[in-house]
Amino acid sequence: EVQLVESGGGLGQPGGSLRLSCAASGFTFNYYDMNWVRQAPGKGLEWLAYISGSGNTIYYADSVKGRFTISRDNAKNSLFLQMNSLRAEDTAVYFCARKLAIPFGGVIDTWGQGTLVAVSS
Amino acid sequence: ERVMTQSPATLSVSPGERATLSCRASQSLGSNLAWYQQKPGQAPRLLIYGASFRATGIPARFSGSGSGTEFTLTISSLQSEDFAVYYCQQYDDWPPGTFGQGTRLEIK
Numbered sequence: 001e002v003q004l005v006e007s008g009g010g011l012g013q014p015g016g017s018l019r020l021s022c023a024a025s026g027f028t029f030n031y032y033d034m035n036w037v038r039q040a041p042g043k044g045l046e047w048l049a050y051i052s053g054s055g056n057t058i059y060y061a062d063s064v065k066g067r068f069t070i071s072r073d074n075a076k077n078s079l080f081l082q083m084n085s086l087r088a089e090d091t092a093v094y095f096c097a098r099k100l101a102i103p104f105g106g107v108i109d110t111w112g113q114g115t116l117v118a119v120s121s
Numbered sequence: 122e123r124v125m126t127q128s129p130a131t132l133s134v135s136p137g138e139r140a141t142l143s144c145r146a147s148q149s150l151g152s153n154l155a156w157y158q159q160k161p162g163q164a165p166r167l168l169i170y171g172a173s174f175r176a177t178g179i180p181a182r183f184s185g186s187g188s189g190t191e192f193t194l195t196i197s198s199l200q201s202e203d204f205a206v207y208y209c210q211q212y213d214d215w216p217p218g219t220f221g222q223g224t225r226l227e228i229k
Contacts, residue, residue, distance in 0.1 A: 045157075045165065045208055045220040059216040095164055102170070105212030107155045109176060111164035 002026040002110050004096045009115030012086045016119075022079040022096030022112055030054070030074040033099040035108060036081045038092040038117075046092075047106065049081065050099070064090075086119045093117075123148050123211045127221035133229040134199055142194040142224045144209035149189045153213035156185055156194045159223075160205045168207075169194065196226075204228050 008020040020036070036048045049070040050059040058070055069082040079096055094117055098110040124147040134140045144154065152172040157165040167176040169185035172192055182197040196203055209221040 044222050045210075047216065047218045047220070050216055061217050100167070100170060100176075104215075105153055106215045106218035107167065107170045107210070107212055108157075108165075108218075109167045111166070113164055 002098075004098065004110060004112035006094065006096050006112045006115035009094060009117045012083070012090075012117060012119045014086060014088060014119055014121055016086050018083045018086065018117060020081040020083065020094055020096075020115060020117070022081075024077045024079065024096075024098075027098075029072075029077040032101065034070075034072060034079045035097040035099060035106065036068075036070060036079075037095045037097050037108065037111075038090075039095070039114070040089075040092040043092075048094075050106065051079070083117070086117075088119050091117060091119050122217065123150065123214050123219055125209055125211055125219050125221035127207075127209055127224045129224060130222070131225045131227060133227050135229045136199050136201060138199055138229075140196040140199055140203075140226055142196075142207050142226070144187075144192040144194070144221050146190045146192075146211055146213075148214075150192075150211050150213040152188050153211060153215075154185075154187070154192050155210045155212065156183075157208045157210065158203075158205045159208065165208065199226075201228075 012018045067085045093114040096112040097108040100107040100109040126145045156169040159165040173185045
């Protein structure tokens with residue numbers, strides 16, 4: 001069974017840092033491009049970051065560029081999101097998400113259950 | 122950046138009836154549009170990509186149509202498990218893969 005399990009969420013301080021992890025199983029992790037997507041409470045979905053299967057190509061949404069860093073460890077089937085300079089507006093559920101294996105675009109075919117990040121003093 | 126607008130914001134339909142959800146793009150997407158379903162407290166689930174291709178395991182009552190700037194998700198005969206929030210996502214201009222604001226499908 002294909003599975004993505006996030007961890008590392010919790011309460012963060014404004015200006016502080018958190019590191020999210022995502023453990024992947026049930027598929028050949030390094031074959032797949034991965035993403036992070038978030039959802040603020042009661043709001044819609046916002047794509048945040050993308051990393052190719054090899055880790056060589058990375059993209060970010062403008063809202064997190066320069067503050068968040070996506071990375072992966074293919075040997076450990078793990079995806080990460082380092083979140084620095086946290087703001088109140090970063091409060092959201094963060095989803096680890098696998099890109100559909102088509103050559104183009106950012107369609108997501110598998111989602112984790114999400115981990116809640118709350119930024120507050 | 123392409124702006125995605127979904128309508129209506131809330132749709133009330135009786136079980137067994139047809140539901141039609143709309144998604145409009147600010148610029149042409151070709152067929153580079155996906156639909157997702159999200160139930161309360163759950164992660165989204167991919168329903169449709171390429172505007173009309175059903176994802177693996179998605180029932181045939183879900184169908185997508187459209188191209189360019191106008192897209193439709195149709196659920197032919199609503200089941201109780203279909204009441205949820207539905208999001209469209211463009212991936213013609215990617216990144217970012219912009220999502221619409223969602224349509225809440227509720228029981229009438």
